[in-house]
Amino acid sequence: MKRLAFVLLCLAMLSGCQNSSTPTEAPKPKPPEVLTGRAAFQQLYVAARGWAPDTRPYQVQSGVLGTNNGRDGKAVIWNASFASASMHASKPYSWSGIDSPDAPARGVNPGTQDTFSPNNTFDIQFLKVDSDKAFEEAQKHGGEKVLKDKPDTPVIYLLDWDSSNNKLVWHVIYGNSRNMASLVVDVDASTGLYLRKE
Numbered sequence: 001m002k003r004l005a006f007v008l009l010c011l012a013m014l015s016g017c018q019n020s021s022t023p024t025e026a027p028k029p030k031p032p033e034v035l036t037g038r039a040a041f042q043q044l045y046v047a048a049r050g051w052a053p054d055t056r057p058y059q060v061q062s063g064v065l066g067t068n069n070g071r072d073g074k075a076v077i078w079n080a081s082f083a084s085a086s087m088h089a090s091k092p093y094s095w096s097g098i099d100s101p102d103a104p105a106r107g108v109n110p111g112t113q114d115t116f117s118p119n120n121t122f123d124i125q126f127l128k129v130d131s132d133k134a135f136e137e138a139q140k141h142g143g144e145k146v147l148k149d150k151p152d153t154p155v156i157y158l159l160d161w162d163s164s165n166n167k168l169v170w171h172v173i174y175g176n177s178r179n180m181a182s183l184v185v186d187v188d189a190s191t192g193l194y195l196r197k198e
Contacts, residue, residue, distance in 0.1 A: 032068055032076045033097030037131035037157050040078035044093040047108045051091055052084035056121035060159040065103055070155035073132030077103055083116050090116030122161040126168035129192040131157045134170035138185035141194050146174045146182050
């Protein structure tokens, strides 16, 4: 009888300890992560190589979302498009550093494969200057004035091959799109120098 009483007492103590514990707190949402274009591109390129070993990029572009407006060459969303000559196909990939219904899931996300004739792809060896350095150069050539006059102006980065000049170019776009931009500054992605438009 004493043993039974002892076991019941132990069980009562254990259940009391379990009931008095504090409820678990909901996990706090992660803050947005921002990356430069090259850092995001490297993650996207690795994923694209898994799709096709001969893949070559032909465009990289940042996205803006909410207050994450592309300052300092960094963004919460990056999209890259890749082409495979052997597959005669292209495939987009996106990187997201934010939890939002308006953005892809955090991390690298593949898009849908499509047909493509890869004629404007570029060699990644030309990408020596990152988007943060392109932003610094663009600021010297009119960007600083745009942001001083309109501080909420988003900045978008577009990297593609300029076949007429045989250069990989960062287009630093001050505005929501290239067509509605206050200013577009082109920076050589190999040297980081401003490319004067003729």
